[in-house]
Structures are given as C-alpha cells and as structure tokens.
Amino acid sequence: MRRVLFAARSAVALHRLLDVVPVFAGDARIARCFTLVPGSDFGVDALAVVDALGGRVVPWEEACAGAYDLVVSASPKGELALLSGPHVLLPHGAGFSKTIRAEGSADSASGLDPVYLRRAPIALHAMAHPDQVARLRAAGTGAASRARVVGDPTLDRLLASRPLRDRYRAALGTGSRRLLVLTSTWGPESLLHRRPDLPAELAAELPYDEYQLALVVHPNEHSRLGAYDLAERLAPAFDAGLVLAAPREEWAAVLVAADALVTDHGSTALYFAGSAADDRPVVGVGSGGPELIPGSPMDELLRSVPVLGRGQEIRRALDAYRPGAARHAAEAAFAFPGRALERLRAELYGLLGLTPAAATSPRLLPSPAPARRMPAAFDVHAGLIPDGVRVARHPVGLAPAGHHLAVEYGAAGEQVTLSAGVLYRRPLPSGAGWTSGGWTRHALDSYPGCRTAGVVQPCGDGVLRFRGRELPYAVRIEARVEADGRVSAVDPAVAVSAAHVWVAGHRDWDGGRVVFNCLVGEREFRVRLREATEGEAGAAV
Structure with a gap:
C-alpha cells in the first residue's frame, strides 16, 4: 500500500489538489489522505470541503510524524519540509502572473518565489507550459531540473465539460x-x-x-x-x-x-x-x-x-x-490541453514505482445549484414600434423609471406592489384558491394604481384583464427559432407588459384577436392577444 498525502495550505490549493486526485482513481494500492498546512489566513474552509467529501484528514502534527510515499501540494509556502516523502508541487493557478509583495520576494511570481522553493525538497515540479519551466530556471533554485510539463488538470475539466x-x-x-x-x-x-x-x-x-x-x-x-x-x-x-x-x-x-x-x-x-x-x-x-x-x-x-x-x-x-x-494569451499559459491527467499520472506512478492501474479522465463538472434569485419588480422601458412594442426590463431601483412598474404579486413587498401599473402572478406549487379570471379581477379591485393584471404560465400563456375592459383576455408570447436552429424564449411576464403597452397605445382596439411583435433587445417575439375562453379564465392558479 502506497500512502499519498495531499497537503493544502488554503482552499484554493485544496481545490487544485482535488482536480488531481483522479490520477489514482480505481487503484486500491493507493491510500489517499489530506492535511492542512498551517500559516495561511485563507485555510478556514479547506478542511470543511474534505469533510464534505468524506476524505480522511490527518492532523498536521500527525502528518509531520509520519512518512509518505508522495506528498502532493499546490503551494510552496508553509513548513512543507517537515513532511517526509518525495514532494510533488503543482501550480495553484494559471500562468504565474501575480506577485504578492507582502510575502517572499517582491518581484517573484507567487508559486515561483525562490524564497519558498528552496525550503522543501521537490522531486517533481509539475508545470502547465514550457515557458513556466524557463521562468523556474531563471529563478535559480535548481528546481527546473526536476520540472516536467504536464498541462493543467483544471483546464482539462473545463474542456471535458463543454458538452454540458x-x-x-x-x-x-x-x-x-x-x-x-x-x-x-x-x-x-x-x-x-x-x-x-x-x-x-x-x-x-x-x-x-x-x-x-x-x-x-x-x-x-x-x-x-x-x-x-x-x-x-x-x-x-x-x-x-x-x-x-x-x-x-x-x-x-x-x-x-x-x-x-x-x-x-x-x-x-x-x-x-x-x-x-x-x-x-x-x-x-x-x-x-x-x-x-x-x-x-x-x-x-x-x-x-x-x-x-x-x-x-x-x-x-x-x-x-x-x-x-x-x-493567444491562454496559449502562453497551457500546453497539452486535454492530456494533463494522463501525463501527470505517468510522472506520479513513476515516483511511486508502480504501473498505473487503469486509464483516467477528467471528472465532469457538476451542474450549478438551481436555486437562483429572480427580481420581483421591474422598471419597464417600453414603447410602440411600427409592428408592435419594444420592451426592456430593469430591476427596480437601479435604472431610471420607465414606461411602467411591473411587479410579481406575492414575491414583492406591499409598498412596491401598491405602486405597480402592471401586476402579474405565477401559479403556486400547491395551487391557490383563485381562478385566473377571478384573481385578475381581484387585483384590479384591490390595487387602484394597477392598470393591467395577469396570470402567466411557464409555457408562455397567460390570462390578462385591463382596467376599463370587462372581459379577460388570453395572451401568448411565442418562442422563436434562430437561424442556427436554437430556440429562444423569454420570461412570459414580458407578455403582460407588452400587452399593457400595446393596448394603451391602441385605445380604439375593439377587443378582437390581434397579433403583434415584441422587440426584446435584438430579438422579436410574436405576441397573440384575444378574448379568453371560459376554460382559460376558470383555470385554477
């Protein structure tokens, strides 16, 4: 059994090491453990990440007392020389472009500073580009003789994840x-x-x-x-x-x-x-x-x-x-794109004296967390154009006031709701005690400043009611197919504002079926407006 210690001084260094761990994937001959190198102001979150992953954490004092077949780190800072075993040093970022003048040599890039490189014996200095080896050689530490260009494992994760x-x-x-x-x-x-x-x-x-x-x-x-x-x-x-x-x-x-x-x-x-x-x-x-x-x-x-x-x-x-x-600048920072783990694996297994167990590949990036904040009130800048209306929504309070204030009922506070010229709501997950037609009438009755009230569905359909017009209306804003075949859609709440602007500008409209364009940026979306059916107005929201 070979013991590999991943020594991280900060969260950013740990993240880099976690991108490298897959070089040993599927190999039962490797025991992987982590330790936190003391001395950084930014190590507070590092061990929490390891704990969340279920990794084994070795206290620093215990790590210093043990012996390892490899010690892998992504920063030369800290008392790494106290850790026993062949040391492998990885860059903790891309390009060695930044110097930290409060630490080490004021004119040296962080990660290439000879003050730190001389402190720990380095068996392998893994670099992302040949130019970095030349810079390492210029630092005069002798580490260049043990440098190998492998590429960048973090870049390879981005490259592998492009289909996602x-x-x-x-x-x-x-x-x-x-x-x-x-x-x-x-x-x-x-x-x-x-x-x-x-x-x-x-x-x-x-x-x-x-x-x-x-x-x-x-x-x-x-x-x-x-x-x-x-x-x-x-x-x-x-x-x-x-x-x-x-x-x-x-x-x-x-x-x-x-x-x-x-x-x-x-x-x-x-x-x-x-x-x-x-x-x-x-x-x-x-x-x-x-x-x-x-x-x-x-x-x-x-x-x-x-x-x-x-x-x-x-x-x-x-x-x-x-x-x-x-x-062009990126090409000066990265060599061997897509091959970093393969090349690094060969180097690490060579230091361990083992034949690699199996091929490895970069792990795909997980999807971002889905919970996102959406503004509940917009200053809507809008106006008539020859074949319809243009609409540009800005979250309220950041841009100057526009044509009207559009507010999502139930998601904004009472003060801004009272000021809305357009109120709209979306269906609640549990289903509330309103029909579309009933709620739009209630909104106009309850908020005298509101001129248009609407219920919008994720599919782009909606039911509207305009002040001064008795009947409810159905509105639909259609997705559009771009020249390359992609389908573009817009928040259906835009349709409520678009209809509000169109009706206000066409006071002689007789309430019949109408189709117009809604210009959002450089894209035009087709809006259809007509009297709502009894089923549409009676749908529960």
Missing part, C-alpha cells in the same frame, strides 16, 4: 440571455476592491431579459468574508439577479456556460479563454498594479483586450473585443 454547456445554462436559468461573468481575484488590486459598485452598475445598464450576470470570486475572498457577507456587500446586484458562483467547481461550470467575461488580473480569465470552443469576448478592468507580473500571460491578455471604464460602456467594450486576443 446547455445543461449548466439551464441550471442557472440563463435561457436565451447572454451570460456575462465578472471575475475578481483577491487583494487590493482586485475588481471587488477597486470597483465594488461595478456589478450593480452593469445590472442597471443591461436589460434583464437580454443579459444574465454572474460573479466568480477568488476562494481567498470567500474564506475571508464568507458567501453571506459577500452577498450583503453586493446586495443591490444580487437583488437584481446576480449569480454568485461557489468557489469549488461551480465557478468552472459557470465559465463553461458564459458568453463573455469581465476580468481583473486574476488567472480565471485564462481558463475561460483556454476552454471556450469559440472565441468569446473578454474585457479588462484595472491594470493589476504592482501585483501583475510584466510579460506574464495575464499581462498579455489585459494588454490585448478592451478596457472597461464606466459600467454604461459595457456593450461598447464587448463589441470592441478583437477575436483571438484572449485565446
């Missing part, structure tokens, strides 16, 4: 929207430290039915603050529907699902650029200051992509992206 992109988008509730992901590293030069209001600025600028926003935050910030405090700090953006990706695995699934990226100098952007099947836009925020290593892959990326100034300029910045810019 639609599944991830469905779990996130993205639909036909464009998923824009913001990434923030940790420290004083990070996006969240330099531009804490940027998520809310983008939520105010980008219409809800055209864009979904997600945020990927470095695990160190999750450890420092916790998900709850992060959400409270960013409450306006989260109330507007911003998705906060979990720091282990979910962040990578969100990158696979993403259509575009806004990034600081953190290496997450390299994973996005290196894994996308097509070339998707990347926009930079900030310069990285003294933390960014000149000439590193992230330095090259930020010099090659558009820079975002004010949040209001985001669409212009995305349009200014030059195809190939981000991908």
Whole structure:
C-alpha cells in the first residue's frame, strides 16, 4: 500500500489538489489522505470541503510524524519540509502572473518565489507550459531540473465539460440571455476592491431579459468574508439577479456556460479563454498594479483586450473585443490541453514505482445549484414600434423609471406592489384558491394604481384583464427559432407588459384577436392577444 498525502495550505490549493486526485482513481494500492498546512489566513474552509467529501484528514502534527510515499501540494509556502516523502508541487493557478509583495520576494511570481522553493525538497515540479519551466530556471533554485510539463488538470475539466454547456445554462436559468461573468481575484488590486459598485452598475445598464450576470470570486475572498457577507456587500446586484458562483467547481461550470467575461488580473480569465470552443469576448478592468507580473500571460491578455471604464460602456467594450486576443494569451499559459491527467499520472506512478492501474479522465463538472434569485419588480422601458412594442426590463431601483412598474404579486413587498401599473402572478406549487379570471379581477379591485393584471404560465400563456375592459383576455408570447436552429424564449411576464403597452397605445382596439411583435433587445417575439375562453379564465392558479 502506497500512502499519498495531499497537503493544502488554503482552499484554493485544496481545490487544485482535488482536480488531481483522479490520477489514482480505481487503484486500491493507493491510500489517499489530506492535511492542512498551517500559516495561511485563507485555510478556514479547506478542511470543511474534505469533510464534505468524506476524505480522511490527518492532523498536521500527525502528518509531520509520519512518512509518505508522495506528498502532493499546490503551494510552496508553509513548513512543507517537515513532511517526509518525495514532494510533488503543482501550480495553484494559471500562468504565474501575480506577485504578492507582502510575502517572499517582491518581484517573484507567487508559486515561483525562490524564497519558498528552496525550503522543501521537490522531486517533481509539475508545470502547465514550457515557458513556466524557463521562468523556474531563471529563478535559480535548481528546481527546473526536476520540472516536467504536464498541462493543467483544471483546464482539462473545463474542456471535458463543454458538452454540458446547455445543461449548466439551464441550471442557472440563463435561457436565451447572454451570460456575462465578472471575475475578481483577491487583494487590493482586485475588481471587488477597486470597483465594488461595478456589478450593480452593469445590472442597471443591461436589460434583464437580454443579459444574465454572474460573479466568480477568488476562494481567498470567500474564506475571508464568507458567501453571506459577500452577498450583503453586493446586495443591490444580487437583488437584481446576480449569480454568485461557489468557489469549488461551480465557478468552472459557470465559465463553461458564459458568453463573455469581465476580468481583473486574476488567472480565471485564462481558463475561460483556454476552454471556450469559440472565441468569446473578454474585457479588462484595472491594470493589476504592482501585483501583475510584466510579460506574464495575464499581462498579455489585459494588454490585448478592451478596457472597461464606466459600467454604461459595457456593450461598447464587448463589441470592441478583437477575436483571438484572449485565446493567444491562454496559449502562453497551457500546453497539452486535454492530456494533463494522463501525463501527470505517468510522472506520479513513476515516483511511486508502480504501473498505473487503469486509464483516467477528467471528472465532469457538476451542474450549478438551481436555486437562483429572480427580481420581483421591474422598471419597464417600453414603447410602440411600427409592428408592435419594444420592451426592456430593469430591476427596480437601479435604472431610471420607465414606461411602467411591473411587479410579481406575492414575491414583492406591499409598498412596491401598491405602486405597480402592471401586476402579474405565477401559479403556486400547491395551487391557490383563485381562478385566473377571478384573481385578475381581484387585483384590479384591490390595487387602484394597477392598470393591467395577469396570470402567466411557464409555457408562455397567460390570462390578462385591463382596467376599463370587462372581459379577460388570453395572451401568448411565442418562442422563436434562430437561424442556427436554437430556440429562444423569454420570461412570459414580458407578455403582460407588452400587452399593457400595446393596448394603451391602441385605445380604439375593439377587443378582437390581434397579433403583434415584441422587440426584446435584438430579438422579436410574436405576441397573440384575444378574448379568453371560459376554460382559460376558470383555470385554477
């Protein structure tokens, strides 16, 4: 039996090690255990992850007293020399682009600092790209002679999971929207430290039915603050529907699902650029200051992509992206894409003196957690166009007031509900004590400021009632088939606002069947409006 100890100093290092564990999958000759290397301010969440997985944790003092056939770590920091056994060192990020001036050598990349590399005997320094070996050699520690280029196991998980992109988008509730992901590293030069209001600025600028926003935050910030405090700090953006990706695995699934990226100098952007099947836009925020290593892959990326100034300029910045810019930087960070586990397995089994038991492959990323916050009130900017109406919804409170306020009944507070010009509700899971026609009449009677009330179904159908018109009406907003065969749909609540605007602009309408277009961004959806049947008005909600 060979004993392999995975030694993690922080949550981010542990996440990297967990991407490597599958090299030993199916091998009963390997005993796997974990220990927490003391000394980091960001190790608080690390062991909780191992416990959740059911992994065996060895206390640090016990680990130092034992002997192991391999000691695998993803950071050279800490008293690793106290652990007995051949040491394998993996990068804990992509590209070695960042220096931490408060630790070690001010001009050395974190992970390549000779101050730390000289402390522990390294039997194998696994690198992702040949350029990294050259940088290691320039550091003058002698570790380059024991370096091997294997690729990046984390990148390979993203590459292997690309066929699950639609599944991830469905779990996130993205639909036909464009998923824009913001990434923030940790420290004083990070996006969240330099531009804490940027998520809310983008939520105010980008219409809800055209864009979904997600945020990927470095695990160190999750450890420092916790998900709850992060959400409270960013409450306006989260109330507007911003998705906060979990720091282990979910962040990578969100990158696979993403259509575009806004990034600081953190290496997450390299994973996005290196894994996308097509070339998707990347926009930079900030310069990285003294933390960014000149000439590193992230330095090259930020010099090659558009820079975002004010949040209001985001669409212009995305349009200014030059195809190939981000991908070229990623190619300078990753070699042997798709082959990292295979190559690393050969090296590790060589150190163990064993023949590999079986082939291995990257583990697919799990789908993101399905529970997402959806705004319950919108400032609706709308107006008539020659063949219908245009609608752009913004979560209330972020953008200027629009044509009307649309509120989901039962999901918003009383004050905003009283101010709504449009009220709509969705069916409750247990089935409430109303018919569609009955509730729409009740809503108009109970809320004098409401001009249109509607019940919407997930399929796109709805029942409406307009103030001043006695009969209930059926409305349907149809999905559309794009040129490439994809089906695009929009939240059926958009149909209530669209019908409200159309009827208000056609006061001579006789109540007969009508078909018009609803323009949402660059997409047109067909809306059908007619008198509701007795069965439609009597349906329970």
